Amino acid sequence: MPRNYRMKQSKASYTAKEELxxxxxxxxxxxxxxxxxxxxGTLQNKGxxxxxxxxAIFRYEPDRSDYEALRDKIIDSYGEAIKSDGFGYLLPVDSKTFKELKKLDKMWHAEKSTGSKPIRKTVTVSRHNKVVTIIVKYDRLLHDDLAELKTTEGKAFAIMPPISYFGKKANAKNASCIHALVIDLDGVSVDNLxxxxxxxxxxxxxxxxxxxIVNSGHGLHLYYLLDKPIACYNYVRKPITVLKxxxxxLLWNKYTSEFExxxxxxxxQxxxxxxxxxxxxxGYPVTAYKTGGRVSLEEINKYLHPSDRISLPLESYRPGGVTGKTLDECKELYPDWYERKVLGNIPIxxxxxxxxxxxxxxxxxxxxxxxxxxxxxxxILFAIASKCRIPFDEVYEExxxxxxFYNRFVDEDDEVNKFTIDDVVCASKFYDPAFPKWITLDYYEKILGIKVKRNKRNGRTREQHLKSYIPFLRKSGEIKDTRFGVEGGNKRGTRLGAKDKTVRSRTADSAEQVVRDYLSANPSARxxxxxxxxKLCKTTVCKWLKKIKGIDT
Incomplete structure (x- = not known):
């Protein structure tokens, strides 16, 4: 289907949703x-x-209006403008100002932009000794009077989470309070609405x-404003993500979206x-419509399946176990912990x-x-590469x-969904030893939409289990399979973790033989x-009783 036809359909759907x-x-x-x-009173007053x-902090991509404001500021700082540059702008004779304006034009690529075509500011950044040019996006504070919202009117790209922050960066470390939970539904038609x-x-x-209900273009944003803001402690973030x-x-199904x-x-987010x-x-702005009142976490929990509900109050997720020791005492008792957690010296x-x-x-x-x-x-790829100590250059090149490859299903003129070098540069920030800890198997499956088969330890310790996944080490004899305690692993010659500590040969039917011997001596045993x-486990005994005597326990 041609992209122009799809865009026409999307615009018609947007108009129909607006009317409804x-x-x-x-x-x-x-x-x-x-x-x-x-x-x-929720946000700080300016100054x-x-x-x-x-x-609150919003991010937007500057456009021609920001460029012209900076240009006028440079001209105003050097007095009256008396010279025309041939494009409708007045320039002062001062050579220093002329150089500043040329520098501004070069940074914003103004010479390549005419008429209503967007002006994009670029900057050169360095990531692990890689120099890349990316498009600049501004982060701006939103104060209590909300005066800064005027900046976002008519902007092609402007985003903001319903969260307040301490500081100037919208990251997890600076998060203060969550004021609303938002569900993003894509591919919503007027019938779905x-x-x-x-x-x-x-x-x-x-x-x-x-x-x-916010009409965001192709889809909808459902805003659930909370009766009480949620303080963004570390232990709160995971249950809130699970709740969302x-x-x-529940909200995204075949009746509410055209996407599966x-x-x-x-x-x-x-x-x-x-x-x-x-x-x-x-001509197609993001619009909002009032549909209800504020909600509580208890009310949201009632609509969810019991297995999906979170524990309330959220303080129940607060980790217990404070050592009661001072930092100096912990430095002496746990030097490795002090180096990693306090000083941040992670050995690489x-x-x-x-x-x-x-x-x-x-x-x-x-x-x-x-x-x-x-x-x-x-x-995910950069975080796992950092964990596996893969060189950054190798991962970045990949x-x-x-x-x-990522753009193979995206039309050439689709600037919105096109994957660019900017996305690669932003993702490269996750090449850091601090990030792999949040790459859980559940998150891995959720992002990629696949199911990963879980591994079994089979009685091994964690260290032995991980080692057994390096086949060439096992073949070379550097590590040995100790599932049954032989080959130099367990001195007693028993399977690690077994209740029965009797030394037996490494055979698959050893447990069966124990059950047979016991039944020979005690035919009427229960x-x-x-x-x-x-001292065998119940499942093992029941398994062999079923095979030996045909008893279905």
Whole structure:
């Protein structure tokens, strides 16, 4: 299907959704929308430092208006402009100013942009000795008066999470409070929207009513404003992510979206700012409609399956076990811990470890990544490469070579979904020893949409289990298979972890022989007596009784 036809369909769907929403709900202006998310006093006043109060942070890509504002600022700083540059701008005669303006034009690539074509500011950055040119995006603080929201009006790219932060960077370390939970539904048609309204807003059958429904272009953002903001402690982030994923699993189905593949997101995900442009371009802004009131975590929990619910209050996730020792005492007692956790001196070796893990991740993140998960797939690849001590240059070269592969299903003129070098540079930040800890198997499966077969230890310790996954070491004799305690592993010659410590030969039927011998001596013995006297586990005894006597226990 030609892209122009798809875009035309998307624009028609957007217009139909706007008509349906405006006929049933009140349209909310961006200022009122964000005032409801961040009530007065929630954010800091500009120029006033208030303890315990954070700021919202939005990110946007600067355009021609930002370029012209900087240009006028340079000209104003050097007095009256008396010279024309031939493009409609007045320039002062001063050579220093002329150089500054040329530098500005070069940085913003203004000489390549004419008319309404976007001006993009680029900058050269260095990542692990790799010099790359990327498009600049600005992070800006949103204060209590919300005056900075005017900057996002009409911007082609502007995103903000419903979270307040301490400091100037929107990262997990600086997160202060979560003010709303947002579910992003892609591929929502007008029929899907009508189903959502009937089964959430009117009857609350599928789920409780969202506070706002935001028309984001191709899809919808369902905003659930919380009655009480959630303090972003470390132990809170994982259960909130689990809660959001459970909500998405319930709200995203064949009746609410035309897409089958669900997109699960983290607790700190940012969304397009209301008032900025959607992916459909000029004339199709992101709009918000008031559909309900604030909700509580208890109310959200009621609609979820018991296995998906989180424990409340959230303080129940607070880790226990404070040592009661001072930092100086811990420094003496736990020097390794002090070096890693306090000083951050993580030992790094040039020797590769678990190369098979990196090779598997390299294939999975390449062939299972799809539009919407390509960036996160590369983040996983860089994090695992860091864990496996793969050289950065090798991983970066692999990631850079995937740009064309990742764009194989994207039209050449589709600038929105095109995978670029900027995405590779941003993902390369995850090449750090601190990141692999969050690459759990569940997260790996969720991002790539695959199922990974779990491994069994078979009585081995963790160290022995991991070693057994390096075949060439086993063949060379550097490590030995100690599942049954032979070949120099366990001196007693028993399977590690077994209750029965009797030395036996390494045969598959050794447990069967023990059961047979016991039954020969005690023909009328019950199953519980065999388990007690032989010290074999219940499943093993039942297995061999079924085979020997045909007893189904």
């Amino acid at each position: 929403l405006s006929s049933k709900f009140e349209k909310v202006e961006p200022l009122a929308f964000y005032r409801d998310i961040f009530p007065s 006033v430092l208030t303890e315990g109060v954070g700021n 009508r189903y959502i309204i009937n089964h959430t807003v009117r009857k609350s059958v599928l789920f409780c009513s969202p506070t706002y 994923n459970a909500m998405a699993k 593949d669900r997109d699960f997101q983290q607790w700190g 940012a969304y397009r700012v209301v008032g900025s442009l959607s992916k459909l371009g000029a 070796s040039d020797k590769k470890i678990f190369p098979w893990l990196y090779e598997k991740a390299k294939d999975d993140t390449k062939f299972y990544a799809k539009v919407g998960s390509r960036y996160h797939s590369l983040c 990631a850079e070579g995937r740009i064309e 199953t519980s007596e065999i388990i007690r006297d032989t």
